[in-house]
Amino acid sequence: MKESKKSIRRTGIKLGIALMAVALIVSGCGGSKGGSKKGELASIEDRYTPSADTPAWQLDKKEEPTELTWYVNADWWNTEFGKDVVTKKIQEDLNVKIKFITGDDTKLNTFFAGGEMPDLITTFGANSPVVQKADTWAYSLNDLAEKYDPYFNKVAAQDTLNWFKLKDGKTYGYPDYSNTQVDYDSGQIPAKTAFVIRKDVYEALGKPSMGTPEEFQSVLKDIKAKFPSLVSFGFNSIGEGTGSLGDVLQDFIGVPLEDSNGGFYNRNLDEDYQTWLKTLNAVYREGSISDDSFADDGPAFEEKVKSGKYATMLLDGTPQQGGNLQIFLSANQGKEYIAIDGPQSTVGNQPTLNQSGITGWMVNFITKDCKDPAKAIQIFTYLLSDEGQMLVNYGIEGETYKSIGDGKYELLPEVKDLQLNNPDKFKKEYRMGEFIFFGHDRYKALSTDSFPESIKQMQEWGKGKLVPHFILENIDPDQGSLEARSLSAINTKWNTTMVSMIRSKDDNEFNNNLASYKSFLDENNWDKVLKVRTEKMQQNKEKLGMK
Numbered sequence: 302m303k304e305s306k307k308s309i310r311r312t313g314i315k316l317g318i319a320l321m322a323v324a325l326i327v328s329g330c331g332g333s334k335g336g337s338k339k340g341e342l343a344s345i346e347d348r349y350t351p352s353a354d355t356p357a358w359q360l361d362k363k364e365e366p367t368e369l370t371w372y373v374n375a376d377w378w379n380t381e382f383g384k385d386v387v388t389k390k391i392q393e394d395l396n397v398k399i400k401f402i403t404g405d406d407t408k409l410n411t412f413f414a415g416g417e418m419p420d421l422i423t424t425f426g427a428n429s430p431v432v433q434k435a436d437t438w439a440y441s442l443n444d445l446a447e448k449y450d451p452y453f454n455k456v457a458a459q460d461t462l463n464w465f466k467l468k469d470g471k472t473y474g475y476p477d478y479s480n481t482q483v484d485y486d487s488g489q490i491p492a493k494t495a496f497v498i499r500k501d502v503y504e505a506l507g508k509p510s511m512g513t514p515e516e517f518q519s520v521l522k523d524i525k526a527k528f529p530s531l532v533s534f535g536f537n538s539i540g541e542g543t544g545s546l547g548d549v550l551q552d553f554i555g556v557p558l559e560d561s562n563g564g565f566y567n568r569n570l571d572e573d574y575q576t577w578l579k580t581l582n583a584v585y586r587e588g589s590i591s592d593d594s595f596a597d598d599g600p601a602f603e604e605k606v607k608s609g610k611y612a613t614m615l616l617d618g619t620p621q622q623g624g625n626l627q628i629f630l631s632a633n634q635g636k637e638y639i640a641i642d643g644p645q646s647t648v649g650n651q652p653t654l655n656q657s658g659i660t661g662w663m664v665n666f667i668t669k670d671c672k673d674p675a676k677a678i679q680i681f682t683y684l685l686s687d688e689g690q691m692l693v694n695y696g697i698e699g700e701t702y703k704s705i706g707d708g709k710y711e712l713l714p715e716v717k718d719l720q721l722n723n724p725d726k727f728k729k730e731y732r733m734g735e736f737i738f739f740g741h742d743r744y745k746a747l748s749t750d751s752f753p754e755s756i757k758q759m760q761e762w763g764k765g766k767l768v769p770h771f772i773l774e775n776i777d778p779d780q781g782s783l784e785a786r787s788l789s790a791i792n793t794k795w796n797t798t799m800v801s802m803i804r805s806k807d808d809n810e811f812n813n814n815l816a817s818y819k820s821f822l823d824e825n826n827w828d829k830v831l832k833v834r835t836e837k838m839q840q841n842k843e844k845l846g847m848k
Contacts, residue, residue, distance in 0.1 A: 342440075342448050345675050356686065357450035358395050358679040367676040368398045372412070372419040378403045385732035386696050395683060397676055413438070418670035421677055423738060427465070427476070427660045428775045435473035439666040440674055442681070443471045449675040456685040458483075464659045464844060475681060476661030477740040482845070485656075485769050489746040492763020493620060494549055494654050496643025498613045501636040502528055511613075512645040514580040521589040524612045533589035534581075535611030537618070538602040543799050545617040548655070550577060553615065553643070555650030558773060563842075565776070565834040567822075569795055573648050575815070580644075581803045582811050595800055609633060615643070619756045626755035637755065640762035653768035657742070659845075660774045665738050684739040693736040694744045694751070701731060702748070710748045717750060771845055776837035784833050787826040794821045 345351075349360035380401035383392045392398060402408075402419065409431070412418050418438065424431055442462070446453035460481040462472045484490055496511075502524060503509075511517045524533040537545040551568045554577060560566040568574060584590055597605070605611060607625040616622060616638075630637040667677040683689045691710075695702040701716045712720065719727040728735065734751070745751040752760065778784030798818040805811035841847075 342444070342674060345449060348675070351449055351451055353451040353455070356452040356456075356679070356682050357675065358683050361396070361676070361679065363396065363676075366396050366398050367673045368400065369420040369672065369677065369680075370400045370402060371421040371423070372409070373401060373403045374405070374409050374422070374424040376403050376405060379732070379735065381732075385730055386701060387693055387732045387736050390692055390697060391680075391683070391689075391736075395676070395679060397680065418668040420668060420671040420673070421680075422666045422668055423663050424666070425663060427474075427664060428777060428780070430780060432474055432664055433467070435666055436467050436469060436471070439473045439668055440671065441471040441473055442475060442667070442678070445667065445674055445678040450678045450682050453678060453682045453685075456682055456687075460845070461659060461661070465664075466844075474664040474666045475685075475739065476664045477737050478657040478742065479659050479661035480657050480742070480769070481659055482769060482771075484741075484743060485767060487743065488764065489743045490656050490767060491620075491742065491745070491752070491760040492654050492767055493656060494545070494553060494615075494617045495619055495640035495759040495762060496553065496613065496615050497638040497640050497759065498643075499531075499609060499611075499636055500639050502531070502612045503639065503641065511641065511643050514576060514583075514644075514647065517580055517644055518584055518587070521584045521613070522587060525587070525589050528612055531612040532591045532594065532605070532610055533612050534584060535591075535594055535602075535605065535614040537616065538597055538599045539595050539796075539800060540598065541793075541796060543796055545615045546578075546581070546803070547796075547799060549617045550574065550615060550644070552653050552655050552768075554646040555653050557650070558653065558768075558770060559838065563835075563838070565831055565838060567831075569799070570819070573646055573650065576647050577644055578799070578802055579808075579811065582805050585803050586806070590803070592804075595804070609636060609638075613643075614638070616759075619759050620752060623753040623756045627753040630755045638759075640759040652766040653770075654763060654766045655770050656767050658769065658774045659771050663738060681739070684736075689739070690741065690744045691747075693740070694734055695748065696731055696733050701733065702750075708747065710750075712748070712750045720750070772838050772841045772847070774841065776834045776841065778830060778833045782833075784826060784830045788830050790825055791822060791827065791830065794818060794825075 345361075348363050349357060351357055352360065378401065380403060382388045382399045382401060388399075409422075409424070412422075413431075422439070426432065442453070442457075446457075457475065458479060458481050460483070461476065461479040464479070465472045465474055465476070467473060480490055498511075505527065506520065506523055509516065509520045509523075511520050521533040524531065537549070539546075543549075548568065551571065551574050554573055556568045556571045556574050557566055558568075581590065593601075603622065603625050606614070606622055607628050609629045619626075626638055665681070667674055667681075671677050684693065691698070695710055695712065696716070698704070698710075700713075702710050702712050705711050711717070716727075716731065719730075727733075749757070778788055795818060798814050801814045802811050805814060
């Protein structure tokens with residue numbers, strides 16, 4: 302599932318950006334329908350007595366099923382509920398019927414424009430106005446936990462709750478895939494970035510080192526000569542961004558996250574990184590990078606991964622590509638892609654690979670129009686608990702998975718067979734790994750069945766190379782501000798500049814492209830953007846208790 306999680310993540314990010322259009326409506330929604338009554342939490346005296354030691358869903362004596370509407374701001378979400386193993390069990394345990402509805406920002410806009418709000422909302426973009434003004438339309442999770450389900454505080458990560466606090470000191474939304482420092486320290490979060498090479502190519506060349514720019518250039522030249530049908534070097538689809546050649550490459554070679562004073566550091570101008578961009582320009586001029594690689598969209602890139610078209614790749618989102626890599630592996634045993642050290646810092650920095658940060662991805666809210674907020678917070682508690690996480694990842698013990706000791710689990714043979722050979726039926730009947738509102742990678746670490754064989758060596762290679770990027774999360778200027786508009790233009794300028802630099806016909810053109818970017822910074826309020834980002838980095842450090 303993590304493959305689809307990552308692939309749909311891109312869609313979610315786009316939707317989050319588009320939420321800017323909702324800003325004005327959100328800011329005025331506090332007085333919309335139901336506003337005066339919002340915050341009045343109904344009594345549950347006839348249902349149960351909350352306990353800090355027992356989750357409320359186990360105490361609630363409410364006999365009739367609770368029917369809730371859950372809006373997900375993404376058209377791709379599977380709206381089925383109660384028909385597969387996972388959601389059927391949720392329905393039974395919580396005595397709840399959920400009607401999922403999906404849409405885009407237009408539908409979300411309609412809710413905030415005065416229509417009846419759904420009971421729960423899941424959206425994206427922690428820095429969006431919808432999330433930042435959640436106190437006007439959503440219940441505080443702190444208040445709901447105190448009144449209805451104190452056990453929530455035992456399953457929710459305190460660092461995550463603190464990270465999402467608004468100015469009133471309360472938390473309104475809870476994300477999935479929020480990785481805290483503890484999660485990083487645990488070593489249970491797998492790396493998602495790797496420099497990979499086809500095993501047959503690697504062995505035919507005598508397992509060469511590609512760490513220095515000279516080695517990298519030399520090996521790609523050899524590949525071009527000995528394997529002319531292959532593209533010597535590939536990378537994630539560029540699209541409107543930088544693919545895996547921007548911040549991903551910067552992380553790979555360990556470009557610092559901040560300057561020596563703890564301020565924002567423009568990593569695009571880092572000399573080490575610039576050295577590697579010059580190297581990529583050199584190998585491009587030698588024909589080791591195809592022009593198609595700059596034009597290919599995601600599906601075109603994935604087709605080439607699936608067919609083993611690239612000899613080497615700097616690959617970000619290995620779980621996302623796990624299925625494509627597995628297809629190539631299954632049909633080409635001995636030629637599979639393997640991770641090697643690849644490009645390394647020219648100044649001795651170690652890799653600082655990134656993963657999902659503390660901000661996570663999807664953010665879940667309980668609206669002030671929720672018919673039964675007690676039941677809603679029970680759902681949050683349930684899905685965050687070990688019991689809920691094991692269900693959504695592996696199903697039901699004895700029916701779909703079993704313990705194999707040492708805290709590890711595996712799917713039962715017939716379930717595993719369906720997962721491998723009939724994924725559509727597996728998804729429809731079980732939906733394991735799909736119900737990810739409160740997902741977390743540490744539960745993926747409990748079973749080798751969580752990821753395809755094709756990426757396990759890559760994940761093993763990445764151990765010890767992950768470094769939290771917390772201080773850089775949500776540091777962009779507030780949407781709608783002068784600085785935000787400037788940053789948008791600067792980012793677009795960098796994306797096109799980076800591609801132009803790699804495709805430059807000579808050193809002079811390369812340098813002119815870089816100079817043009819630097820001038821653009823000066824002409825577009827970079828100093829103001831820098832100030833905002835540095836201030837927000839300091840705020841992040843204070844939130845996390847960092848010096």
